[in-house]
Amino acid sequence: MIEKTKKFSTKQIPIDYNMTEKAKKISVKQFLIDYNTYLILLLLIIISSLLSDTFLTTMNIRNILLQQAGPILVAIGMLFVILTGGIDLSVGSIMAIGATTSAIFINDLGMSTLPAILVALIIGTVFGIFTGILVAYAGIQGFVASLATMTIARGVAFIITEGRPIKVESGTLDVLVSKDLLFPIILITAVLIVMFTLAQKYTGWGRIVIAIGSNQTAVQLAGIRTKRYIMSTYAVSAALSTLAGIFIAARTSTGSATIGVAQELDAIAACVIGGASLAGGKGFVLKTVAGGLILALIGNIMNLMAVPSYPQDIIKGFIIIAAVLLQILTNKKEKTV
């Protein structure tokens, strides 16, 4: 017996440092899985440029970017909330807060542009902090808390504008879309995308937000005060939404309480198309941006091809399903029952 068992006593396996290097070789399949959002975007760009001559014109691309700068920021904010396992339905209404307050500050109170924007940002962010406190400290589910904030913020926007769109004089908010200044909206958005991409990967904040979505209890027991991090994501989401609202006011020279309706759905769709999990703990800024652009391009190409708006919605819905199904299929492993 003893003779026989001796050959099993080889348990101490040395650590093979080379093993870590092996993981760097990525297979084609893995590449398709990791980058599928970008590949879909690329494919869409190719198809669009084949379908329409106007698609790749400077004019069209500039329009897309000017239009999408705001929605993309909203989607990024939404992503951080989703990463914690929450959801923020109030983004659309907070956009209206951003558009209306900044317009009122400039038009009615005679403030100059930059201070008006800053104060509007602070006000919008307060709404997010309010939601965040309800979620993190009062224990209300994100869905419910942000639903409440959504109606409150929309109500406030209508009251302060008395239900009328507020015109902003030229030379104020519209500098944000000025061609001479290289379209500040697009520049600001680009900078924020880079910032949040880096923040997600390289800051303790970004990491803890993801960790909370994976397992909040474990993060708490590791000595991290999770509540303030959860609250911060709603604040970030609100700040970015406010900015998005200001962008729209700048583009249209109008602050209206009706903007941003149903924007939360597009933002959630962008996150999901970008591979984020609504359960939390999974999602990337750049992929969310790609997800937002995918949605935008679908709309754009159908406009260029003069597809009427109601069929557009139907097609959009199916494309969202297709994109997410693709994610699921490529991510599939052998299921354990």
Add this chain to the structure above:
Amino acid sequence: MHDQYIVEMRNISKFFGGVKALKNVSLTIKRGEVHALMGENGAGKSTLMKILAGAYQKDEGQIFVEGKEAKVSSPKDMIKLGVSVIYQEFMLAPDLSVAENIFIDHLVDSGMFINWKRLKQRAKEQLIKLGFDDIDPEQKVGSLSVAYQQIVEICKCLARDSKVLVFDEPTAVLTFSETQKLFDIIRNLKANGVGIVYISHRLEEIMELSDRITILKDGEYVGTVPTADINKEKLVSMMVGREISQLFPKRNAKIGEEILRVENLSAGKMVKDVSFSIRKGEVVGFSGLVGSGRTETMRAIFGADQRDSGKVIFFGKEVNFKDPKDAIKNGLGFLPEDRKHQGLLLEQSIRMNTTLASMSKVKKFDIINHKKEKEYVKELLASIATKYGSTEDNANSLSGGNQQKVALAKWVAADCKCIILDEPTRGVDVGAKTEIYNIINQLAESGVAVILISSEMTEIIGMSDRVIVMRQGRISGELDKSEMTEDNLIKLSMGV
């Protein structure tokens, strides 16, 4: 021909990609026998059982059920043939009643609608058959204790007329008396001709309960032996090639000054007037039944739960940690018992898991230095013999033992001066257990005070300098090295 066997698995092989998970493994199950399946984690037990359950498809070999070759493509096929598996994670719907869960796959026994009265009655019959008439068929499963949930799961399998029942580590979540009750049930099933496959890491249970033992190692078949012909030592050496006396490595720690003292601590319903102290380099075992208040005591000290009264003195100063962050900052760590729900971020990288409690070491102004972090994690994991592919792999790519090592590494990294380990070797195989004991010894030798909560008596006896036994929220006794026997532990924990 093979009439004596209900199930015969012959020369089963299974590949995952290029890796052979099982090589020519055979297993036979007789009517009315308890057949134990043993082997370290990763030996192939779960893979073999998943093939038997129909969840995985075999690549080579044959399965015979009652002499006829079984063609299986899904778990449903196997259930029809009379094979049911009771997994560690029960397949129960917590918001449905006991009766609904038991008959979940045939709620309607005749006609078009559910006959609630009959359903309840049928469930009651099943429960009485097992001797658990105190479970109310209308109660929600989620409100039952884990032990009772297991009973419901067993009833569910029996309601399908199962001829073979597979138990996958059934006692991991049970208390001593609940375990005894489960054994009675298993013996009862056996007497009724049901074939039982029993998977467990606990040698005592296997020796007590089983008729035959099949041992796997690294996906290969080592052998099948009648339990009567083998002893624990031989069994361990067949599994790992190591004697049982080597399970607990020697420790050479100097016990120094007092680090933590708890005086008359009370918290909630589970912690009543608890006092104890622990010194530098000491390993103090906490024994007791599940629910005796050990975990709750530690959570109250750690600041995870509120405490009602009493004092905690840490390094000579009275402290009242208001949350885990406060405790960790002061040098107290806590490895929770439930690795999956409280210990690890399974869907995140090994790197992220390892530094979660010590991020400040690898960041400056909240900016994480990834390169430094990777080096640090690699070094740390190597020092505690963790096997992993890349630091970027998700924690759930690791085996149970290595997951636990990552969870431990998190606390080693946090430079704790006193660490509470709650069931550090639960669900971990024998080989990895010894490695975890080694880590505990390293900690003690470096001067850390270790509190070891464990429900395994051999572990408590093998590892502790002193044992404190708890019962119903109170300390029922303290034993030093010479008094530590299983007998004494049981007596104190059961209040005999």
